[in-house]
Amino acid sequence: MESLQNYIITILPGRSRDGQEEFFDRIDIQPGDSVSIVGSTGSGKSAFINDIEVLAQGDTVTRRTIRINGAEPPEEMVRNPAKKPIVMITQNNRCIADLKVVDFLAVHMKARGIADQSVLLETIELANEFTGEKILPQYRMTALSGGQTRSLFIADAIRIGDAPILLLDEVENAGIAKERVISRIKEHRRAVILVTHDPLLALSTDRRIVMQNGAVREVIYPAGSEQALVRNLSDIDQYVSDIREKLRNGERFSDSPVIVSKAKVTA
DSSP states (O other): OOOGGOEEEEEOOOOOOTTTTTSOOOOEEEOOOOOEOOSTTSSSSHHHHHHHHHOBBBTTTOOEEEEEEEEEOOOOHHHHHTOSSSSEEEOOOOOOOOOBBBHHHHHHHHHTTTTTTTHHHHHHHHHHTSSSOOOOOOSSSGSSOHHHHHHHHHHHHHHHHOOOOEESSSSGGGTHHHHHHHHHHHHHOOOEEOOOOOOOOOHHEEEEEEEEEEEEEEEOOOOOTTTHHHHHHHHHHHHHHHHHHHTTTTTTOOOOOOOOSSSSOOO
């Protein structure tokens, strides 16, 4: 696979459900970019990233067109998963192969021509940054929880698959460390495009694409204007996470009020 720096994905407009052309001229996504896809249920969020994943050429219901480095993707890239610079991970991803984690990753490493065994352990270590329940090399893939599975798939896409573009469809529902996932993806200079209903995740990305009636309604570039709100939401999210962990550990709570943040949450 070419250098990560060589992949720029371009989305060209399609049409809404009632046949109206989308308003934008083009959307370019480069290495290190983070983009959230937001909108109500049924607004077309998943269809948007599905178009990217299949490298649509006006042949899907939305009639969008995807370009790689300004050109139509070669047939080999479209048909051969090993050549495709895109990995999509959804909340429904599961592994049906009854392999140990170490064997599952070894198979992928062999397919990618990676002989350095340290990469395998680094992948598991990275996955364990995302999940509360530690993954061990000897665990069986079919025994992993949903959160563990998605954490491992994300780490595998970053470290072994070396995928320049990651598509994440509502992975926050799996109970993974969502902010850490986005941070590590950006550190590795991958582009991440995520469908989310989580306000903190949406506000933490460089751009937001707002969907309505199956089409892109607006592209928002916050340019740092929402940082105070992000900090407030991060405090609230951490507070909720702390309570969740205490509940899991069997702790009890009083009814005394708790101040989450001194700052006001304003929009």
